[in-house]
Amino acid sequence: xxxxxxxxxxxxxxxxxxxxxxxxxxxxxxxxxxxxxxxxxxxxxxxxxxxxxxxxxxxxxxxxxxxxxxxxxxxxxxxxxxxxxxxxxxxxxxxxxxxxxxxxxxxxxxxxxxxxxxxxxxxxxxxxxxxxxxxxxxxxxxxxxxxxxxxxxxxxxxxxxxxxxxxxxxxxxxxxxxxxxxxxxxxxxxxxxxxxxxxxxxxxxxxxxxxxxxxxxxxxxxxxxxxxxxxxxxxxxxxxxxxxxxxxxxxxxxxxxxxxxxxxxxxxxxxxxxxxxxxxxxxxxxxxxxxxxxxxxxxxxxxxxxxxx
Amino acid sequence: xxxxxxxxxxxxxxxxxxxxxxxxxxxxxxxxxxxxxxxxxxxxxxxxxxxxxxxxxxxxxxxxxxxxxxxxxxxxxxxxxxxxxxxxxxxxxxxxxxxxxxxxxxxxxxxxxxxxxxxxxxxxxxxxxxxxxxxxxxxxxxxxxxxxxxxxxxxxxxxxxxxxxxxxxxxxxxxxxxxxxxxxxxxxxxxxxxxxxxxxxxxxxxxxxxxxxxxxxxxxxxxxxxxxxxxxxxxxxxxxxxxxxxxxxxxxxxxxxxxxxxxxxxxxxxxxxxxxxxxxxxxxxxxxxxxxxxxxxxxxxxxxxxxxxxxx
Numbered sequence: 001x002x003x004x005x006x007x008x009x010x011x012x013x014x015x016x017x018x019x020x021x022x023x024x025x026x027x028x029x030x031x032x033x034x035x036x037x038x039x040x041x042x043x044x045x046x047x048x049x050x051x052x053x054x055x056x057x058x059x060x061x062x063x064x065x066x067x068x069x070x071x072x073x074x075x076x077x078x079x080x081x082x083x084x085x086x087x088x089x090x091x092x093x094x095x096x097x098x099x100x101x102x103x104x105x106x107x108x109x110x111x112x113x114x115x116x117x118x119x120x121x122x123x124x125x126x127x128x129x130x131x132x133x134x135x136x137x138x139x140x141x142x143x144x145x146x147x148x149x150x151x152x153x154x155x156x157x158x159x160x161x162x163x164x165x166x167x168x169x170x171x172x173x174x175x176x177x178x179x180x181x182x183x184x185x186x187x188x189x190x191x192x193x194x195x196x197x198x199x200x201x202x203x204x205x206x207x208x209x210x211x212x213x214x215x216x217x218x219x220x221x222x223x224x225x226x227x228x229x230x231x232x233x234x235x236x237x238x239x240x241x242x243x244x245x246x247x248x249x250x251x252x253x254x255x256x257x258x259x260x261x262x263x264x265x266x267x268x269x270x271x272x273x274x275x276x277x278x279x280x281x282x283x284x285x286x287x288x289x290x291x292x293x294x295x296x297x298x299x300x301x302x303x304x305x306x307x308x309x
Numbered sequence: 310x311x312x313x314x315x316x317x318x319x320x321x322x323x324x325x326x327x328x329x330x331x332x333x334x335x336x337x338x339x340x341x342x343x344x345x346x347x348x349x350x351x352x353x354x355x356x357x358x359x360x361x362x363x364x365x366x367x368x369x370x371x372x373x374x375x376x377x378x379x380x381x382x383x384x385x386x387x388x389x390x391x392x393x394x395x396x397x398x399x400x401x402x403x404x405x406x407x408x409x410x411x412x413x414x415x416x417x418x419x420x421x422x423x424x425x426x427x428x429x430x431x432x433x434x435x436x437x438x439x440x441x442x443x444x445x446x447x448x449x450x451x452x453x454x455x456x457x458x459x460x461x462x463x464x465x466x467x468x469x470x471x472x473x474x475x476x477x478x479x480x481x482x483x484x485x486x487x488x489x490x491x492x493x494x495x496x497x498x499x500x501x502x503x504x505x506x507x508x509x510x511x512x513x514x515x516x517x518x519x520x521x522x523x524x525x526x527x528x529x530x531x532x533x534x535x536x537x538x539x540x541x542x543x544x545x546x547x548x549x550x551x552x553x554x555x556x557x558x559x560x561x562x563x564x565x566x567x568x569x570x571x572x573x574x575x576x577x578x579x580x581x582x583x584x585x586x587x588x589x590x591x592x593x594x595x596x597x598x599x600x601x602x603x604x605x606x607x608x609x610x611x612x613x614x615x616x617x618x619x620x621x
Contacts, residue, residue, distance in 0.1 A: 070358065
C-alpha cells in the first residue's frame with residue numbers, strides 16, 4: 001500500500017498521504033528562509049505548514065490528485081509543485097503586518113486621506129478627502145497597475161530577514177493617491193495592504209525551489225560570511241543584490257545566454273525559464289537607477305552574483 | 310526532526326482530510342459512472358486525464374478525431390478570470406471546487422495521451438470553444454510586474470507540461486520507422502549465439518528460428534536484440550495503420566500498461582509491440598470480411614488471457 005492506493009481506496013488523504021505531505025513540506029520549506037521560525041524548523045512547525053497548506057488547498061489537492069494523477073510518481077510530482085506554489089505565495093505575503101501598519105500610519109497622518117464617516121456606505125474605509133465615494137467593489141488587479149504607474153519609486157523588494165524597505169513616505173503617499181483615484185471608491189486597509197504587497201513583493205520565486213542545493217546555499221548565505229568577497233562594492237549594488245531572490249542571483253550571470261542555459265541553470269522548462277528571465281529583467285528595470293550610475297551598479301550586481309554564486 | 314516513517318500524524322489533520330473527501334473521483338466511482346474501460350469513447354464536453362510518464366493533466370475536449378483531440382487544459386485551482394483563462398463553477402462539475410480552463414492554451418493532442426474520463430461538463434464546453442475562437446485581448450499593464458504572478462506562473466508551468474507531453478522522443482521516432490532489412494545466414498551461427506539470442510529474447514529456440522527464417526515478424530524490440538546478437542535482423546512488416554491507430558484509443562490503455570510494465574517499455578513501444586502481435590495473429594486468420602480491429606484485439610486478448618478492463 002502506498003499513498004496513492006490509500007487515496008484511491010478512501011477517496012481522501014489519510015495516514016500515508018499526510019505523511020507524504022509532511023515529507024515534502026519538510027524538504028521544501030527549507031528553500032524559504034523568510035518563513036523559518038526563530039527557533040528553526042521542528043516537526044511541529046513543519047506540521048503547522050502542512051495544516052496551513054491543507055486548510056488553503058485541501059479540497060483542490062484532493063480533487064486534483066484523484067482526477068489528474070495515475071500513480072505515486074505523478075501524485076508526488078503534483079504535490080511537490082502545489083507545495084512550492086503555496087510556499088512562494090506565502091513567502092511573498094510574509095511582511096503583511098509591517099506593510100499594513102505603515103499604510104495605517106500614512107493614512108492617519110496625511111491630510112489628503114479621510115476615513116468614511118459612520119452612517120454612510122463603506123463606513124470605516126478610506127478615501128481621498130473631499131469626495132463622496134461609494135465602496136470600491138471591482139477587481140484589485142487594475143489597482144496594482146495603478147500603483148505601478150507612479151514614476152520614480154525605487155527600493156521595491158526585500159528578501160530573507162531584511163525589513164521591508166518599501167519606499168519613501170512621499171512615494172508611498174503618491175501611490176495611495178493613484179490607487180484611490182483609479183478606484184474612484186473607498187477602500188479597506190486590507191485591500192490597500194494586498195495591493196502594496198503586489199507592488200512591493202518579497203523576493204520569492206518559483207524557481208528558488210528548483211535550484212540545486214549547492215547553488216541555493218551559495219545564493220542565500222549571509223553576504224558578510226563569504227570569505228571570497230574581498231572587494232568593496234557599491235552600496236546601491238548591495239541593495240539591488242539583496243533584493244534579488246536566490247534563483248534570480250543564480251540566473252543573472254546567464255541572462256545573455258540562450259534560453260536552454262536558463263532552463264539548465266534553474267532546472268525548469270522552457271516557458272517557466274522565459275517567465276523567470278522576463279521577471280528578472282523587469283525587476284532590474286525597477287531596482288537599478290536610471291542615471292549615470294546605472295551601468296556601474298548593474299556591473300557590480302553581476303559581479304556579486306558571479307562571486308557567489 | 311524524526312523521519313517521516315515514524316512521524317505522528319495529527320488527528321485534526323486526518324479529520325480535516327475527511328471533510329474534503331472526494332469519493333466520486335476514485336477509480337471505482339469513475340468506473341461506475343463511465344463504464345468499463347473498453348467502452349470508453351472520448352467525446353466533446355468531457356474532461357479527461359491526459360498522462361505521459363509522471364506528467365498528468367486534466368483537459369477539456371472540444372473536438373475529437375480518429376487520432377487526435379482538440380483540448381484545453383483544466384486546473385483544479387480557481388484562478389481569477391483573465392484574458393487567457395475562465396472559471397467553470399462547481400455546480401457544473403463533479404469536483405468539490407470550481408475549475409479553471411485555459412482557452413489560451415488550446416492544443417491538438419494525440420488521442421493516445423488520454424488516460425481516463427473524469428467528468429463531463431456538457432454544454433459549458435461551448436463557451437470555452439467560443440473563447441478559443443475569439444480570444445480576448447490582453448490589456449497592457451503599467452508594468453510587467455503588475456501582472457498576477459500566480460496566473461503567469463501557473464500558465465508557464467502548464468505550457469511546459471503540454472510541451473513535454475507532446476514532445477516526440479528519439480525512441481518514438483525510431484519505433485515508428487520500418488525495420489531495415491538484413492539477412493542472417495543460419496548456417497554460419499554458432500550454437501552459443503543461438504542460445505544467447507534465446508536467452509535475451511526470452512523465447513524458446515523454435516521461436517528464435519522462426520524469427521530468423523522470417524516465419525514470424527520480429528517486434529522492434531526483438532529486432533534490436535537480433536541486430537545486437539546476429540549483426541542483422543529480418544525485415545518486419547509494419548502492422549496495418551488502422552490497427553496502430555486503434556491501439557492509440559484510451560480503451561486499450563489497460564493492455565498497453567500491462568505490456569509496458571511486463572517488458573519495461575515506453576507507452577509507444579508497448580503499443581507498437583501489441584500491434585505487431587495482434588497483426589501477426591490476424592494474418593493467420595482467414596475470412597472475407599474486412600477486419601474489425603477492436604474485435605481482433607479483443608480476440609487476441611482473450612487468447613492470451615488478458616483483460617483490457619482489468620483493474621490496475
